[in-house]
Amino acid sequence: MIKTKPKAIVLGGSAGSIKLVSFFFLNLSSSFSTPLIMALHRANEQNSNLRNFFQEMVFLPIVEPLEATPIESGKIYLAPPGLHIVVEDNYIINVDNSPLVHYSKPSIDVLFMSAAEIYKEQIVGILVSGSNDDGALGIKNINEKGGITIVQNPEEAQLSRMPSSAMKLTQVTHVFNAVQILEFLNQLE
């Protein structure tokens, strides 16, 4: 059990993450209400209907944030394709169409680092399957601010590089299989 209820969860993933997130959504407890903010790498054109695809599976509304979108309980936020998302003061999400790209856009590191700055120890960062190193530094930042960090067990992840990179860079709080991540989410209420 965790000591204090986190104010938000950030989740990042790349190749191999869509199936995993679908599994979470299909099995999420009806009492789950912590804001969940996701940056998933996807091709700009392909998967542009990802929000609709996920919305079929989960009872909570999924929002693709625009400028100054307030973060609210009972909502899931999904970074729009081709835009960075960043958590700002007063718990809002901003989108940024900067031409700068580090690994991918949206950048998981940018989401995680910005969330760590604002939420400090009241954030949970979850990094799952993916094929590059995005998210590793973000997980390190969340750790340093006292938040909880979870990576998908690299042995289970479809592509292990993303969780493995984070584990090499920092001591994560938990290395969980998909079922354990789901159990963690469902005990948050």
Place this chain on the structure above:
Amino acid sequence: MISNQPKKVFLIEDNRTEGMLLKLSLGSIENIAVTSFINGKDLLDNLSQNPDIVIADLMLPDIDGYDLIKLIRNYNKNIRIIVVSAQKDIELIAKIQEQGVFNYLVKSEACIQYLQQVIEELIIVMKSKQKNS
């Protein structure tokens, strides 16, 4: 004797996302210490820390980027300046180059990768100058 002290890099970028992305791109370069600023005044106030390299944006909230570069050059001509900006105006780029900036990168998808390369090359140049002096 060559100093193994980390090279001090000052980064000035008022856009939080872009500042984070630039800082991330420098994360894989060994032996540098990056300090970020979001306005010109704070950077100028800290010049006494003697940065080796300044990575500067041109569009800043409190000072024109061209003036900032002039002030840094006047303070210490040994500080290497790299500009990362969305400005593509050739005349402005020429004017900036005349101030003796080491490199000018236009913000683009490729620029982060190129910035890493530029900094790594610059560190090699600085070390070789140190060795020969």
